[in-house]
Amino acid sequence: MVKFRNIRVSLKTGRFYSTRNEYKLICGLEIHTQLNTDNKLFSLSTNAPFKSLNTPNKHVSHFDASLPGTRPKLNYECVLDALKLALSLNCNVNLNSHFDRKHYFYGDQPQGYQLTQHYSPIATEGYMNLYTDIDTIDTPTKKIGIIQLQLEQDTGISHYDNQEKTTMIDLNRSNVPLIELVTKPDFTTIPQVIAFIKKYQNLVRNLDVSTGNLETGAIRVDVNVSVDTYPRVELKNLPNTSSISNAIKYEYKRQVNIIKQGKASELLNCQETRGWNGKETVKLRSKETTIDYRYMPDPELGCVTLDPSIVQNVRNSLPRSSDDEIRSLMEEPYNLSVKNAKLLCVHNEKNEQYTSIEVKDFYLTSFDLFQKSNAKLSFKEKKIVANWVINELLGNLNKLELSLREIKQSFPPEKFVEFIQLIHDGKISNTGGKTLLFYILNLIKEKSISVELNLPKLVNELKIEVQSTINDDELLSQCKDIIDEVNESDPKLIEAIKLGKRINLLNYLVGIAMKKTRGRVKPTEYQRLFKFLLKIE
Ligand SMILES: Nc1ncnc2c1ncn2[C@@H]1O[C@H](COP(=O)(O)OP(=O)(O)OP(=O)(O)O)[C@@H](O)[C@H]1O
Ligand SMILES: [Mg+2]
Ligand SMILES: [Mg+2]
DSSP: OOOETTTTEEETTEEEEEOOOOOEEEEEEEEEEEOOOSBBBSSSSOOOTTTTTTTTTTOOOOOTTTTTTOOOOOOOHHHHHHHHHHTTTEEESSEEOOOEEEOOTTTOOOTTTTEOOOOOEEEEEEEEEHHHHHHOOOOSEEEEEEEEEEEEEOOOOOOEEEETTTEEEGGGTOEEEEEEEEEOBBBEEEEEEEEHHHHHHHHHHHTOOOOTTTTTTTTEEEEEEEETSSSOOOEEEEHHHHHHHHHHHHHHHHHHHHTTTTTTTSSSSSEEEEEEEEESSSEEEGGGGGGOOHHHHHESSOEEOHHHHHHHHHHHOOOOOHHHHHHHHSSSSOOHHHHHHHHHHOOTTTTTOOOOOOOOHHHHHHHHHHHHHHHHHHSSHHHHHHIIIIIIHHHHHHHHHHHHHHHHHOOOOHHHHHHHHHHHHHHHHHHHHHHHHHHHHHHHHTTHHHHHHHHOHHHHHHTOOSSSSHHHHHHHHHHHHHHHHHHHHHOOOHHHHHHHTTGGHHHHHHHHHHHTTTTOOOHHHHHHHHHHHHHHO
16 A cells, blocks of 8 residues: 555555545536416416326427427516526526527427527526525535526426336426526535525525425426536435435435545546435436437527517516515614524415515514604614514414414504504513413404404403502512412522522512413512512622
């Protein structure tokens, strides 16, 4: 064995072995996104690849089935969506793009070729910025370059019946509009890849150009993985972000092991495509065996020629970017945490009770009203609206399985602010507020609100109004009882509080007392009494 810097050479086999601990991971993505336009890319059939899984071959025009004599006609709605995405991703728009035929034979591709934009895509040279706080990546910022963005057709779907040993073809998906986005190989860690995908998903949902779901295949991600300067391996069939993360991890380790064992010249000498079976990556084909697609410009579709004013109009119509929205919510007057700001700006596909947009609207309207009726709010006081909307209201909606839409009618932001005002003015305590909110939402759930909510009346009914004149004697005996009760079950605790060792435990006693009076007495009042009884300063 001979040793060079970072490399050992076996004298017996002549193989190179690496001795380094650091192997550089490099990833690049190819993302296919199904557009949610009404019609398909080159025909007037309905674009509904998922709704129609039980009704195969229902949305198929003569062109989608490639009957001889049919010709493509470009659906400009797809071009508009591509422009929205391209401009949001800071790309240069190509004013004269065109379509090419990518030839390959497969049952679910009856044309014998796919129409794509190989030579002259609609947009090139863009980027997306990732930030450590918003996107939880491991470096302060990361800029991911985008090589190109192109329009193309989706294929049909093949269903293999194992029992019958037949393949059935469903052409509902044939000719569904896709956008293929190709990034530069700029990713150096897995969190960067996941952050990019999540941000991209949010973008397509914000622009309303796609459902953005990975699980249904509306977004399909191929990940190219390489180590140092060795050729890349392309990973396909990755149905969700955890598969993407696990597949990259596995593939990186596999390639590093090959390099360490000195087998790179045998096993990592050419591009390869691999799939993911949930546990490991498996070889599908190597680049040597890939077919020559014989790309050629499509003679039937003309150039996609765009007037510069169209591009400018689309640019002007774009919604504000999520990053800008999040940042502005983190600043004055809102001062939200990054977590809460994201909750209002990032779509949550799993929650059906409210969308981020609905919550954001509800929060912003409430905040505005609250600020208008309370001049000069302190930093802390401004946070009260976010706390009651995000922590309390949403928490209760989840618990009660209510949607924001359902409650907005009887409990709109105007009423909600009236409710918050009661707490802000000290008419009811936080505990009282929680009781009241839960009570109101329950009334809504049981559909027991026929007239407008009368908050003062409810406060009365629930007996949660903070007492302005406090009967010290009554409260003192109540506090004494609590000390006795706690002393019985945990004498050490009272002793510790008395000795001033665990003064924060005083709030434990205050909590018990608050519960007993359902928040009618201010916590500071209880603190004063407990301190008096336990003789602590
Ligand atoms: N050294 C590398 N390591 C990892 N990824 C890489 C590397 N070099 C290029 N890539 C990535 O490989 C992808 C290349 O995609 P592209 O669509 O251009 O070609 P392809 O994969 O050969 O074609 P096809 O569209 O047929 O899959 C890009 O996402 C790019 O970032
Ligand atoms: Mg590829
Ligand atoms: Mg590609």
